[in-house]
Amino acid sequence: MSSMSTVTVRGRSRLGWNLLGLLVFVIAGFPVYWMLNTAFKPAKDAIDPDPSLLPTGITFSNFSRALDIADFWGPVGRSLIVSVSVVAIGIVIGLLAALAISRFAFRGRKIVIVGILAVQMVPLVAMIIPVFLLLNDLGQYDKLSGLILTYLTFILPFTVWTLRGFIVNIPKELEEAAMVDGCSRTSAFIRVVFPLLAPGMVATSVYAFIQAWNEYLYALMLLSQENQTATVWLGNFTTKHGTEYAPMMAGSTMMAVPIVVLFLLVQRKMAAGLTAGAVKG
Amino acid sequence: MSADTTTPAKVPPPRQAPPPLPVAKRPARDRSSAGTPWLLLAPCLLILALVMGYPLVRLVTLSFQKFGQSQLWGFQPAESVGFDNFAGVLGDGEFWAVVVRTIVFAAGCVIFTMVAGMLIALLLQRVSGWVKTLVNIALVASWGMPIIVATTVFKWLFDADYGILNAILSKLPGVDLVGHNWFASGPQGLAVIMLLVVWGAVPFVVITLSAGLTQVPAELEEAARLDGAGAWGVFRYVTLPILKPIIVMLTTLSVIWDMGVFPQVFVMRNGHPEAEFQLLTTYSYDRAFVVNDYAQGSAIALLTVLLLLGVVAVYMRQMLKIGEVE
Numbered sequence: 001m002s003s004m005s006t007v008t009v010r011g012r013s014r015l016g017w018n019l020l021g022l023l024v025f026v027i028a029g030f031p032v033y034w035m036l037n038t039a040f041k042p043a044k045d046a047i048d049p050d051p052s053l054l055p056t057g058i059t060f061s062n063f064s065r066a067l068d069i070a071d072f073w074g075p076v077g078r079s080l081i082v083s084v085s086v087v088a089i090g091i092v093i094g095l096l097a098a099l100a101i102s103r104f105a106f107r108g109r110k111i112v113i114v115g116i117l118a119v120q121m122v123p124l125v126a127m128i129i130p131v132f133l134l135l136n137d138l139g140q141y142d143k144l145s146g147l148i149l150t151y152l153t154f155i156l157p158f159t160v161w162t163l164r165g166f167i168v169n170i171p172k173e174l175e176e177a178a179m180v181d182g183c184s185r186t187s188a189f190i191r192v193v194f195p196l197l198a199p200g201m202v203a204t205s206v207y208a209f210i211q212a213w214n215e216y217l218y219a220l221m222l223l224s225q226e227n228q229t230a231t232v233w234l235g236n237f238t239t240k241h242g243t244e245y246a247p248m249m250a251g252s253t254m255m256a257v258p259i260v261v262l263f264l265l266v267q268r269k270m271a272a273g274l275t276a277g278a279v280k281g
Numbered sequence: 282m283s284a285d286t287t288t289p290a291k292v293p294p295p296r297q298a299p300p301p302l303p304v305a306k307r308p309a310r311d312r313s314s315a316g317t318p319w320l321l322l323a324p325c326l327l328i329l330a331l332v333m334g335y336p337l338v339r340l341v342t343l344s345f346q347k348f349g350q351s352q353l354w355g356f357q358p359a360e361s362v363g364f365d366n367f368a369g370v371l372g373d374g375e376f377w378a379v380v381v382r383t384i385v386f387a388a389g390c391v392i393f394t395m396v397a398g399m400l401i402a403l404l405l406q407r408v409s410g411w412v413k414t415l416v417n418i419a420l421v422a423s424w425g426m427p428i429i430v431a432t433t434v435f436k437w438l439f440d441a442d443y444g445i446l447n448a449i450l451s452k453l454p455g456v457d458l459v460g461h462n463w464f465a466s467g468p469q470g471l472a473v474i475m476l477l478v479v480w481g482a483v484p485f486v487v488i489t490l491s492a493g494l495t496q497v498p499a500e501l502e503e504a505a506r507l508d509g510a511g512a513w514g515v516f517r518y519v520t521l522p523i524l525k526p527i528i529v530m531l532t533t534l535s536v537i538w539d540m541g542v543f544p545q546v547f548v549m550r551n552g553h554p555e556a557e558f559q560l561l562t563t564y565s566y567d568r569a570f571v572v573n574d575y576a577q578g579s580a581i582a583l584l585t586v587l588l589l590l591g592v593v594a595v596y597m598r599q600m601l602k603i604g605e606v607e
Contacts, residue, residue, distance in 0.1 A: 014409060021408035021416055024401055029419035031480065032426065034445055035434045047443050049459070097325035104318035110601075112322060117600055119333050121593045123541035125562040126582035129569045130336035130343060136353070153332045156325055214427040216544045221570070231429045238551055245437050252430045263425030267488075 035256070038249035039063070046246035062250035069247060070236040072254075078223075079230040082144055083212040086151040087205050094159030095201070099189070101160070102167040103175075120157040127153070128221055135222060142224045150218055155208050162207070166200030167193070203269040206262055213259060230255060344580035350573045366580040375556070376564070376581070380588075383540065383561045386471055390539040393479045395532055398486025403516070405491055417488075424484035432548045435477045439463045464549070467557025474545050482538070486531055493527040494520070526599060533596035540589055561585045 037055055038046050043065070045056045066072070100106075101113055131150050132141070140146030170193055178188040219229040234255060237248035344366050346352075346359040370376050401420075405413050423431070438446050441462040450458045464470040497520050505515045521528075543562040546554050554563045561581060569578025 014407070017404060017407040018409055018412045021404055021412035024404065025412070025415045025419050028416070028423055028480070028483070031431065031434045031438060032419070032422050034438060035430075038437065049443060050448055051443070051445055053445075093324045093328065096321040100318035100321035104321075106315065106318045109318070112326075114597065114601070116329075117597050118593065119329060121537055121589070121596065122333070122337070122586060123537070123562070123589070125541055125543045125566065126586050127333075127336050127340065128566065129575050129579050129582060130339035131332070133339065133343075133353070133575070134332075134336055149328075149332055152328050156329060160325060210425075214429065216429050216548075231427065234429055234433055235548070235552075237433075243436075243440075245440065245443065248433060249437060252433050256426050256430045259427055260422055260425040264421055267421055267425070 032256075035249050035252050038246055039253040040250075041246060043246045046249075062246045063254070065244070065247040066237075066251040066254065069244070069251075070233060072233065072251075075228050075230045075233040078144060078227065079213055082147050082151065082219075082229065083209050085144075085148045086155050086212045087209045089148070090152060090155040090159045090208055091163075091201060091205050094156055094204075095163055097156075097160045098163035098167055102164045103172070116157050116160050120154070120161065124154060125217060128217060131218070132221060141222060142227055144223075144227070147218060147222050147229075150222065151212050151215060154215075155212060158211065159204055159208055162204045163197075163200065166197055166204070170196045199269065203266040206266040210259055210263055340579050340583055343576055344583050346576050348574075348576040348579075353573075353575065362576075366576045367584075370577055370580050370584065375559075379559050379561055379564045382467075382471070382559070386475060386542070386560060387536060387539040389475050390478045390482070390542070391532060391535045393475070394482045394486055394535055394539075395528070397479065398483050398490055398531075401483065401487045402490035402494055405487070406494060420484035420487055423480060424488075426481070428481065428544050429548060431481055432477060432545050435473065435480075436549055439473050464558075467555070470549070470558060471546075474542070474549055477545055477549075478539060478542055482535060486535070489527060489531060490524065493524050497523050526602070529599050530596065533592050533599065536592045537589060537596070540585070540592075561588075 037053075039062055040058045040060075041056055041062070042059050043062060045051070046062075097116075101109055101116075131153075135141045135143075135146040135150070138146070140149065174192050174196075175185075175188045178192045179185065183191065214231060216231045220232050220235075223229065223232070234248070234251055237244050237251060343359075345361055345363060347362045347365075348359050351357040352359045401416070405416060408416070426434075438444055441447065441460055447458040447461055450456050463473050501519050501523075502515050505519045510518065541562060542560060543566070546558055546560060546563050547566075550558050554567075559567065562585070565578045565581035565585065567578075568581055569575045572578075
């Protein structure tokens with residue numbers, strides 16, 4: 001592509017950059033690699049003071065130990081119930097709100113936008129005390145419904161704001177054209193906007209699902225031991241007698257792989273939506 | 282400032298758009314749509330008022346009350362104590378140590394995240410396609426890792442007896458870290474936790490900045506180069522100003538997130554962070570759920586929120602500016 005004279009110079013400096021890039025790859029990827037490496041390692045190799053960097057043989061015994069140590073499917077089921085409910089409620093209610101702030105001009109719109117943005121900024125940790133007392137008063141402590149309700153505090157602002165981003169990128173003219181052709185506002189939305197919005201909604205749902213699935217503090221505080229969710233389940237590997245690292249890495253792998261795969265699927269769409277707005281500013 | 286200049290420019294278009302519609306229909310539509318947005322917003326606002334608004338108010342009132350075990354179980358009514366909780370918290374030397382520790386910790390996280398993120402984003406522009414793909418895979422995988430899993434993995438990497446890090450570092454000449462406990466001292470342990478936070482936060486920054494970098498016009502950089510700017514000059518005077526809105530947004534978000542670090546410390550220290558590891562978040566949690574002084578815990582949480590308010594304001598201004606332009 002470039003002229004012959006510069007090719008070697010450029011090639012040499014590119015080699016340097018590539019080596020640096022590979023170093024970044026190794027450092028960034030190492031924790032993930034080591035998790036997988038340990039998970040599939042025979043347990044006795046995991047407690048070798050001079051561990052081998054390469055796999056020393058593949059075994060699934062850590063996984064069966066991880067499944068034995070404490071009930072796994074119960075927490076996973078509870079996490080699924082919570083995450084799916086939160087996403088279903090969040091996406092429907094969030095879509096309505098996102099439509100209101102992106103497609104209607106009304107008095108107080110700006111205040112609502114500022115409010116939703118501000119709510120997103122309150123650290124969840126700061127809220128744990130009053131939320132705990134609120135659920136205690138409502139009789140929702142140690143109930144999945146209580147956890148679902150509290151997760152909406154961070155899922156709702158997120159879905160509203162993200163969906164708003166996707167909606168404003170759909171030209172208003174399309175809707176207006178449909179309305180000129182005789183559609184009502186509602187049917188213009190359902191026939192024109194909704195199909196264009198669907199991919200964004202899927203990405204937002206998946207992302208919200210991941211956030212709900214990964215939440216730890218509220219799950220730990222608002223549910224008792226026998227109702228624990230998947231993230232809290234991972235704490236079972238550390239007892240007074242020490243930590244069973246190899247099964248713990250197997251457990252981590254089981255937790256992480258589905259989430260990372262989901263994440264890979266939607267990440268591009270989410271990042272694009274985010275920066276599309278940012279660069280315009 | 283720019284928000285003021287863009288507002289008047291933004292308002293007219295929607296007014297001009299309707300004319301093609303039949304004139305008779307317009308007033309009806311306007312009237313019906315006056316209530317519609319609030320109707321659409323109602324469920325969202327109701328839920329937020331219950332799970333966010335009410336607790337926020339409760340957080341404030343709690344921090345002016347005496348609220349311990351007996352109030353929690355309803356044996357005693359919560360009585361107002363004025364500023365006692367704040368006086369108690371602010372008069373405690375430990376609180377100030379925690380504040381300083383939190384700020385240093387968060388500042389370290391943000392600076393390392395932003396600098397590393399920027400360097401990697403710039404690096405990705407210069408490497409071959411296949412290296413870029415590899416780095417992106419590693420970044421997205423670490424980004425997607427649940428925080429709890431990442432924390433657990435780091436705990437294993439830094440384990441005193443069997444951790445891979447001690448083993449690798451001890452192979453270097455003159456380094457003997459066999460059996461070294463990284464969590465024996467607060468600063469060292471927090472440095473490890475900082476590394477964990479940065480590792481998890483860098484991918485988002487890299488990917489967002491990379492997307493931003495593709496928007497920097499190549500002609501501008503070319504022109505600067507022809508005018509004699511070096512690599513640093515091009516970056517400083519062309520790339521950086523164009524990326525500024527994204528950088529402001531990322532930095533403010535990072536500050537907010539890194540001031541709120543909780544599970545990383547909590548899980549690393551097996552649920553009982555030692556005094557040397559306490560950050561504002563864990564300190565507030567400790568006061569409330571370990572010491573059972575919910576009121577002082579709330580006061581600490583409230584002070585944390587107040588501390589963040591300035592940063593949040595900058596973030597919101599940036600977001601609203603973006604909102605204006607569309």
